[in-house]
Amino acid sequence: MPNESADDRARRITMRRGGPLLVEGPVEIELEDGTTVSSDRFRVALCTCRRSRRYPWCDTSHRRKG
């Protein structure tokens, strides 16, 4: 997001029980195998349940099945 002060303040990460971590973008993420992925979205949702087929990005696979 175009926000000139974005670099001056702490980056906010929001935790949701049973859901993804929300991180203010842009982000670059180093995966276990040493490769990196990046996103310039204003906010990204990081998978915490490890079920995402687009890991590390959330794809809502954490949802309850009914």
Next chain:
Amino acid sequence: MNHHLRGPQLPPSRGPLSAAVTAYLSGTGPLPRPADAAGADPYGDDAQLALYLCYELHYRGFAGVGPRFEWDPELLRVRGALEDGFLAALRADTPGHDSLDDALGALLVEPVEGTGVTHFLRDEGELWHLREYAAQRSLYHLKEADPHAWVLPRLWGRAKAAMAAVEFDEFGGGRADRVHARLFADLMADLGLDTAYGRYLDAAPAPMLAVVNLMSLFGLHRDLRGALVGHFAEVEITSSPGSRRLAEAMRRTGAGPAAEFFYDEHVEADAVHEQVVRHDVIGGLLAEEPELAGDVAFGIDATEYLEDRLARWLLTRWRAGRSSLRTPLEAQMAHTS
């Protein structure tokens, strides 16, 4: 004499109301009486097209129709009568949840064995189904997120900031080639469809018009800002899993890279948007105006109701091997995937 030649052509009418509105916009006849509008089947082709014509004047209009018709008081009176009928039908027919939490909770459960349109397309969809689906969905996706932008002046604080951030993403994050409407045009090109705005209005059946008219109705009325937010939440919450199934359908049928990318992008984007809309747009709105919780739930439930009607329309025809459109698509143009 008329220099307003840009925009799609006015479509053929579907009954006396849409014929009269078309004639009025063309300068060749009088409007229907508001009483006639009030008496029509609110979900039928005629009333839905008449309403669609009125709303489209707020987006891009029609070739040969002067832009000042947008605020023509007589036309607005007819539009109001059509809206009253549509809204009254929705309030009567929409199975309402007892609370907003119930309405949201129901959306957040993924069926183990889904039977919706996206499940059908993932499992059995052929290219001709995908082309029909994209042709009618183009009525919305070629103006994706536009009706929701109208809510911004009616929100403030946390809700406004969050809604604007999601809209910024929908509009490509400042990059014209990433605007979601543009990504959808690229998908249409992969499917050999005409990407011209409004091209498939005549082909789209009433249940599809109703889905788009609902967004315009909610977007254009400050009174319905809560319903618009609920509608938007429904779209964003259901989009991610549905988009994954559609991306799989595009891959399986070899529809093309842009067709796959549109839905892949929505899997990821809408997993974020869902969180932002639920927690910050709805949360922010209700922190300021808690009395709107019922309207938010109505927006969710009315959207589900109209999407279910559209799904029944599509699946009934496709399962019988028939077209879901009013007019057949042109043969597929060659593409290079």
